[in-house]
Amino acid sequence: MKIGDRASLVRHVGPKDIELFAAVSGDANPAHLDAGFAAHGPFGHVVVHGMWTAALISAVLGTRLPGPGTIYLDQQIRFNKPVSPGDTITAEVEVAELIEGKNRVRLTTTARNQRGEVVLSGEALVLAPVEQVTWVPGDLPEAVVLPKGRWQGFVEEARALPPVRAAVVHPCSKSAILGAIEVRDEGLLDPILIGPGAKIRAAAAEAGVSLDGFRIEETEHSHAAAARAVELAACGKVQVLVKGSLHSDELLAAVVSKSGGLRTERRISHVYAMDVPAYRKPVIVTDAAINIAPTLEHKRDICQNAVDLMRLLGRDQPKVAVLAAVETVNATMPATLDAAALTVMAARGQITGALVDGPLAFDNAISPEAVATKGIVSQVAGEADILLVPDLEAGNMLAKQLIYFAGATAAGLVLGARVPIVLTSRADPLSARIASAALAKLVAAAAPRPLASGVIDFRDEPFEVRLTREGKTFSGPITADPGDLTAVLNQAFAWLAGHFNLSRLAVIGHRVVHGGDVFTGPARITDQVIAQIDALARLAPLHQPQSLALIRAMRGLYPDVPQTASFDTAFHATNPPLIRRFALPRALYDQGIKRYGFHGLSYRYIAGQLGDLATDAKVVAAHLGSGASLCAIRGGKSIDSSMGFSTLDGIPMATRSGALDPGVILHLMGEMGQSLKQVETMLYRESGLLGVSGFEADSRELMASTRPEAAEAIDLFCLRIAGEVARLATSMGGIDALVFTAGIGEHQPGIRARVAARLGWLGAELDPDANEAGSRRISTAASRVQLLVIPTDEESIIAQEAVSEEAAT
Numbered sequence: 001m002k003i004g005d006r007a008s009l010v011r012h013v014g015p016k017d018i019e020l021f022a023a024v025s026g027d028a029n030p031a032h033l034d035a036g037f038a039a040h041g042p043f044g045h046v047v048v049h050g051m052w053t054a055a056l057i058s059a060v061l062g063t064r065l066p067g068p069g070t071i072y073l074d075q076q077i078r079f080n081k082p083v084s085p086g087d088t089i090t091a092e093v094e095v096a097e098l099i100e101g102k103n104r105v106r107l108t109t110t111a112r113n114q115r116g117e118v119v120l121s122g123e124a125l126v127l128a129p130v131e132q133v134t135w136v137p138g139d140l141p142e143a144v145v146l147p148k149g150r151w152q153g154f155v156e157e158a159r160a161l162p163p164v165r166a167a168v169v170h171p172c173s174k175s176a177i178l179g180a181i182e183v184r185d186e187g188l189l190d191p192i193l194i195g196p197g198a199k200i201r202a203a204a205a206e207a208g209v210s211l212d213g214f215r216i217e218e219t220e221h222s223h224a225a226a227a228r229a230v231e232l233a234a235c236g237k238v239q240v241l242v243k244g245s246l247h248s249d250e251l252l253a254a255v256v257s258k259s260g261g262l263r264t265e266r267r268i269s270h271v272y273a274m275d276v277p278a279y280r281k282p283v284i285v286t287d288a289a290i291n292i293a294p295t296l297e298h299k300r301d302i303c304q305n306a307v308d309l310m311r312l313l314g315r316d317q318p319k320v321a322v323l324a325a326v327e328t329v330n331a332t333m334p335a336t337l338d339a340a341a342l343t344v345m346a347a348r349g350q351i352t353g354a355l356v357d358g359p360l361a362f363d364n365a366i367s368p369e370a371v372a373t374k375g376i377v378s379q380v381a382g383e384a385d386i387l388l389v390p391d392l393e394a395g396n397m398l399a400k401q402l403i404y405f406a407g408a409t410a411a412g413l414v415l416g417a418r419v420p421i422v423l424t425s426r427a428d429p430l431s432a433r434i435a436s437a438a439l440a441k442l443v444a445a446a447a448p449r450p451l452a453s454g455v456i457d458f459r460d461e462p463f464e465v466r467l468t469r470e471g472k473t474f475s476g477p478i479t480a481d482p483g484d485l486t487a488v489l490n491q492a493f494a495w496l497a498g499h500f501n502l503s504r505l506a507v508i509g510h511r512v513v514h515g516g517d518v519f520t521g522p523a524r525i526t527d528q529v530i531a532q533i534d535a536l537a538r539l540a541p542l543h544q545p546q547s548l549a550l551i552r553a554m555r556g557l558y559p560d561v562p563q564t565a566s567f568d569t570a571f572h573a574t575n576p577p578l579i580r581r582f583a584l585p586r587a588l589y590d591q592g593i594k595r596y597g598f599h600g601l602s603y604r605y606i607a608g609q610l611g612d613l614a615t616d617a618k619v620v621a622a623h624l625g626s627g628a629s630l631c632a633i634r635g636g637k638s639i640d641s642s643m644g645f646s647t648l649d650g651i652p653m654a655t656r657s658g659a660l661d662p663g664v665i666l667h668l669m670g671e672m673g674q675s676l677k678q679v680e681t682m683l684y685r686e687s688g689l690l691g692v693s694g695f696e697a698d699s700r701e702l703m704a705s706t707r708p709e710a711a712e713a714i715d716l717f718c719l720r721i722a723g724e725v726a727r728l729a730t731s732m733g734g735i736d737a738l739v740f741t742a743g744i745g746e747h748q749p750g751i752r753a754r755v756a757a758r759l760g761w762l763g764a765e766l767d768p769d770a771n772e773a774g775s776r777r778i779s780t781a782a783s784r785v786q787l788l789v790i791p792t793d794e795e796s797i798i799a800q801e802a803v804s805e806e807a808a809t
């Protein structure tokens with residue numbers, strides 16, 4: 001080696017080298033990595049890390065001059081010009097000084113770009129090997145850049161939404177507590193901790209974290225925690241379930257239990273949202289965790305669950321590859337048969353919103369090159385968004401291989417129940433845990449749920465619109481003339497616009513009491529539908545005109561928003577002809593003079609809340625409000641009810657008579673010369689509790705009163721309810737449960753007790769404490785007939801019907 005000796009090397013630098021250097025050094029400065037950021041920087045574009053160029057100098061020193069064995073002691077560098085991706089850099093060193101006796105060498109160091117411009121200059125001091133070493137380097141490992149973060153956009157999207165309430169079930173380990181804190185601090189979920197408080201606090205102490213700001217719902221053990229979480233989710237108080245330190249099976253059993261209310265007609269399934277570096281887009285693998293050996297029907301649901309998720313994330317027609325070992329149907333390979341069937345099912349609309357194709361071998365599902373080689377013609381092959389695996393074992397191995405061999409991360413989520421369920425554990429990397437919570441949040445945020453409820457009561461002083469939202473009540477004054485419905489609604493909705501974005505109103509649903517024979521389900525409102533509703537007004541004079549006035553006013557205010565009607569009568573369309581018949585001349589039946597039944601929205605809701613009873617249990621539901629009726633329900637269907645042709649029949653009500661000897665009407669209109677109008681007003685407005693007591697229609701006042709007429713009104717009411725229970729039991733051939741609902745049914749234990757007492761002969765036995773407390777079950781364990789209190793929710797049925805009717809048309 002002598003002064004003036006030189007050596008160099010040449011290297012091209014591309015965008016991948018920048019990523020690689022960032023990954024190796026941890027220098028993720030956006031000046032190097034983010035084009036958008038760098039656009040506003042001094043160079044207007046990303047530049048290569050300075051130390052990448054400097055490393056080339058090190059490479060020349062260590063491999064060429066002085067060569068292998070050189071030890072770097074010192075380096076002065078100046079970065080003269082930026083290096084851009086795409087440049088070709090020549091790094092050169094020249095011996096400037098040999099420091100005798102110490103084997104030290106000083107060299108000038110320079111790097112130039114393809115235009116000969118100096119991008120780096122400086123001086124190095126090295127310890128040179130005593131003798132020149134001849135060293136044949138082995139092959140360097142190949143470095144590949146594996147990009148990550150394909151779900152990152154969704155995580156950001158989820159973060160931007162307001163936190164969603166989540167129940168963390170049994171967080172009694174350090175890791176479960178840390179998980180709850182993590183999803184909260186990441187701005188994703190707002191967790192409620194459910195489980196034994198002492199254990200939860202002990203876990204927090206062990207983790208060294210504070211539980212400040214967390215609500216804890218006490219339950220005795222993990223089983224109860226799962227049940228409680230399911231209950232909170234079923235009534236909409238939480239929108240996501242997160243597994244804590246209990247076994248997944250224990251949580252999922254509660255989720256799918258028939259009584260829990262989270263089960264849907266869909267089977268639950270697991271998706272892995274995978275970030276696979278070697279694949280160019282996000283991909284879902286399903287089902288690798290829940291369904292062990294799914295049948296064709298199960299696979300349909302597994303597929304639809306994953307498709308729904310992809311669609312919710314904005315992927316319009318996701319491509320589903322149904323995996324097998326080959327791409328041809330082979331009678332001895334069952335997975336290929338299922339795959340072919342699923343492909344046809346999608347083509348026939350049994351799976352919707354996706355392009356489904358199979359059987360496809362794995363390579364054909366994800367590699368366009370493999371597809372070209374095989375000559376497969378398919379819109380899905382090579383481009384899969386969803387990999388539907390034949391069974392759990394195949395799925396589990398696929399997902400784990402992607403994770404361990406291909407460097408993938410996998411965010412798990414359980415779908416198909418009313419709320420999404422997060423099952424991640426601390427063993428999953430942070431990015432996967434965050435992505436799971438984020439996806440759960442996006443799913444939950446997209447699910448329909450009540451935002452608020454409002455009321456305009458025309459009897460109110462002062463006249464106002466009241467809104468209840470997340471437990472808080474707001475009110476806005478109404479100054480419009482109460483006689484001008486359009487003006488009242490206009491003002492109320494103008495005020496509501498301050499709370500909600502009403503420009504996104506998709507549909508307006510109405511309750512219509514009488515649908516006659518015309519409507520057996522909800523209907524989209526048109527001029528013709530309005531005329532049909534109007535034609536039935538006479539049969540429900542207290543209700544139908546009001547509904548029509550509302551419909552007309554809302555159409556005037558929102559002419560472009562679809563409106564739907566949900567009918568009280570529709571639920572009873574299943575009543576058998578014998579039940580519907582009056583003992584009148586046959587011809588009248590054909591003219592529509594028959595029993596219809598009402599309060600069907602309430603009964604439909606109640607029928608959906610009976611999951612803890614046997615499927616074929618014989619149930620009588622008593623909807624006791626201002627209007628009141630009873631309904632025999634079996635297998636989710638109406639068998640018979642107390643109201644018939646009009647809303648007058650059955651039991652006495654606040655101001656309506658209930659069933660009456662028709663001779664009375666003949667007498668009133670004949671002998672007594674009363675007009676139709678007089679009789680109608682008397683039967684609808686002056687009878688029932690008001691008529692019998694002579695002073696009051698509200699059951700609360702009557703129960704509080706000491707007047708004998710009040711007691712008689714209540715007694716008659718209860719006697720007739722009990723009598724109707726017995727009649728309906730006869731229609732069903734028995735009774736297993738009696739459900740109380742609506743204003744009186746939910747809030748008047750005294751009336752429930754009187755009815756129960758009259759049904760003692762049937763084996764009904766009230767538990768007085770449970771009755772006073774208004775528990776769901778108010779009968780003793782020994783009672784032959786279960787007595788239940790279930791709050792009704794007619795509005796939720798109207799909303800559901802409106803949304804599904806709007807979607808259908």
Ligand SMILES: Nc1ncnc2c1ncn2[C@@H]1O[C@H](COP(=O)(O)OP(=O)(O)O)[C@@H](O)[C@H]1O
Binds near residue numbers: 747
């Ligand atoms: N919180 C309450 N406590 C006691 N009774 C109630 C309560 N709320 C409603 N009621 C009773 O329920 C009846 C009205 O029932 P509701 O279902 O609210 O009426 P509507 O049929 O008009 O929708 C009234 O007789 C009232 O006395």
Ligand SMILES: CC(=O)OP(=O)(O)O
Binds near residue numbers: 513543568599626
């Ligand atoms: C059908 C009927 O009587 O309805 P309401 O109870 O609302 O008066």
Ligand SMILES: [Mg+2]
Binds near residue numbers: 625626627742
């Ligand atoms: Mg009502």
